[in-house]
Amino acid sequence: MADMLRESPYPMVSIADATAMIMAHAQPLGSEEIDALTALGRVLATDIVAPEDIPDVPKAAMDGYALRAGDGLAPRRVVGELTAGGATTVALGPGEATRIMTGAPMPCGADAMIPVEMTEERDGMLFIQRELQPGDYVHTVGQDVARGQIALTAGTTLGAAEIGILATLGITRILAYRRPRVAVLATGDEVVEPSETRPGGAVRDSNRYALMAAVREAGGEPISLGIARDDAAVQRQAILRGLEQADVLITSGGVSMGTRDLIKPLLAELGTVHFGRIAFKPGKPTTFATVGGKLVFGLPGFPVSSLVSFEVFVRPALRALQGDATPFRPRVAVTLAEPIRPSPDRPEYQRIIVTYREGRLVAVSTGSQSSSRILSLRGANGLLLVPAGETVYPAGSTLPALLTGPLLSEG
Ligand code: AMP
Numbered sequence: 031m032a033d034m035l036r037e038s039p040y041p042m043v044s045i046a047d048a049t050a051m052i053m054a055h056a057q058p059l060g061s062e063e064i065d066a067l068t069a070l071g072r073v074l075a076t077d078i079v080a081p082e083d084i085p086d087v088p089k090a091a092m093d094g095y096a097l098r099a100g101d102g103l104a105p106r107r108v109v110g111e112l113t114a115g116g117a118t119t120v121a122l123g124p125g126e127a128t129r130i131m132t133g134a135p136m137p138c139g140a141d142a143m144i145p146v147e148m149t150e151e152r153d154g155m156l157f158i159q160r161e162l163q164p165g166d167y168v169h170t171v172g173q174d175v176a177r178g179q180i181a182l183t184a185g186t187t188l189g190a191a192e193i194g195i196l197a198t199l200g201i202t203r204i205l206a207y208r209r210p211r212v213a214v215l216a217t218g219d220e221v222v223e224p225s226e227t228r229p230g231g232a233v234r235d236s237n238r239y240a241l242m243a244a245v246r247e248a249g250g251e252p253i254s255l256g257i258a259r260d261d262a263a264v265q266r267q268a269i270l271r272g273l274e275q276a277d278v279l280i281t282s283g284g285v286s287m288g289t290r291d292l293i294k295p296l297l298a299e300l301g302t303v304h305f306g307r308i309a310f311k312p313g314k315p316t317t318f319a320t321v322g323g324k325l326v327f328g329l330p331g332f333p334v335s336s337l338v339s340f341e342v343f344v345r346p347a348l349r350a351l352q353g354d355a356t357p358f359r360p361r362v363a364v365t366l367a368e369p370i371r372p373s374p375d376r377p378e379y380q381r382i383i384v385t386y387r388e389g390r391l392v393a394v395s396t397g398s399q400s401s402s403r404i405l406s407l408r409g410a411n412g413l414l415l416v417p418a419g420e421t422v423y424p425a426g427s428t429l430p431a432l433l434t435g436p437l438l439s440e441g
C-alpha cells in the first residue's frame with residue numbers, strides 16, 4: 031500500500047499567478063472560413079472593413095416629396111412618384127417635385143425632401159409650408175456606414191447585431207477563430223453514470239455533464255471521455271485519448287492528497303505541470319499542465335469546486351483560444367445584502383445572486399458554500415471575491431464580484 035503524502039509537493043500559487051500562467055499558454059488556435067450569417071457566438075479573426083457606402087446612393091429618409099431647396103416656398107409641379115427599389119436615374123428640373131417614399135433613391139437635381147405631413151398636393155401642384163435647406167430629410171451616401179470604415183474588429187464575438195452588420199455589408203463568408211475542442215474526463219471508482227443506480231456510496235457523474243455544458247457555453251466543442259477508474263494505466267490511456275482528439279483536456283477528480291489521486295503524477299510524467307495548488311477556495315488542488323502544446327486542467331472532484339474552478343481558470347482560456355479580445359468576465363462592485371464570512375486561509379469565490387436595485391448591484395448568497403453542495407450554484411449569476419481573513423463583512427459592505435451570468439429583472 032502506498033504511503034499517504036502529508037504535504038503537497040506543489041507550491042501554492044496565487045490566483046493572479048495561476049491566471050497569468052494559463053493565459054500565457056492560451057494563444058488563439060487559428061482561423062477558418064465559415065458562413066457569416068449563421069456564425070452566432072463565433073469570434074472574428076479579422077477586422078471587417080466596409081467594402082461600400084451604406085446607403086450607396088442618396089435616399090429619402092421619409093415619405094414625402096423630393097425637390098430643390100432653392101425653389102423656396104414656390105408651389106412645384108408634381109412630375110412623378112419614386113418608390114424604394116425603383117429607378118435611380120430620374121432627373122428633376124427647377125420648379126418640379128416628385129412624390130418619394132422612404133428609402134427611394136433621390137432623383138438627380140433634387141437636393142432635399144419634405145415629409146408628406148408638411149405639404150398639400152392639389153391639381154398636380156405641391157404646396158409647402160416651410161423652406162428647406164439642401165440635405166433636409168436626405169439620407170446621404172455613407173451616412174450609416176462609410177466605405178473603408180472598420181465596421182467590426184477582430185476578436186469580436188458575433189451576436190445578433192454583428193450578424194446584421196455583416197448582412198448589411200453583403201459579407202457572407204468570414205474568417206473566424208477555430209473553436210477549441212475540449213475533452214472532458216471524469217475519474218473515480220465511486221463515480222457512475224447518472225442513469226445508473228448503484229447503492230453503497232456511489233456518486234453520479236455530474237461534473238462531466240456540467241463541464242461539457244460549460245464548455246459549450248464558453249464556445250468550445252465538448253468531447254466526452256467517459257469515466258476512468260482510479261487506476262494509473264486506465265487514466266493514462268484516457269488522457270492520451272483525449273489529447274489525441276482535443277485542443278484542451280479537462281479532468282475531474284483525482285487531484286487531491288489521497289492515495290487514489292493519480293492525475294498530477296500522470297500529467298507530470300506526460301508533460302509539464304505549471305502549478306498544482308492555488309490559494310483559492312473552492313478548488314485548491316486545481317492543476318494546470320501542458321502536454322505537447324495542449325492545455326490540461328485537472329479540476330477537483332467536488333461539483334462546486336469543479337465548476338467554479340472551470341469558471342475562474344478554464345473559461346478565460348477557452349475564450350482566449352478562440353480569439354476573444356475580452357476573455358474575462360466583467361468585474362463589478364456589489365453591496366452585500368447580508369453578512370459574509372470569509373475563509374481564514376484562502377481567498378474565496380462565493381456564489382451569489384446579483385440584482386440591480388435602487389441604483390446598486392446587490393448580492394445575496396446562494397446559501398451554504400460547501401464544496402459538495404451543488405445547490406450553492408443554483409441561480410448564481412456572480413462570484414463574490416472574498417479576501418482571506420477573520421472578520422465578517424457586515425451587510426452593506428462593498429466587495430468585488432465577477433458577473434458570470436445576466437442580471438435578472440426584478441419584476
Ligand atoms: P476527488 O477529488 O477525486 O477526491 O473527489 C472528491 C469528491 O468529489 C468525491 O468524493 C465525489 O464525492 C466527488 N466527485 C468526484 N468526481 C465526481 C463527478 N464526476 N461528479 C460528481 N461528483 C464527483
Ligand code: MG
Nearest residue numbers: 217218283284
Ligand atoms: Mg477521486
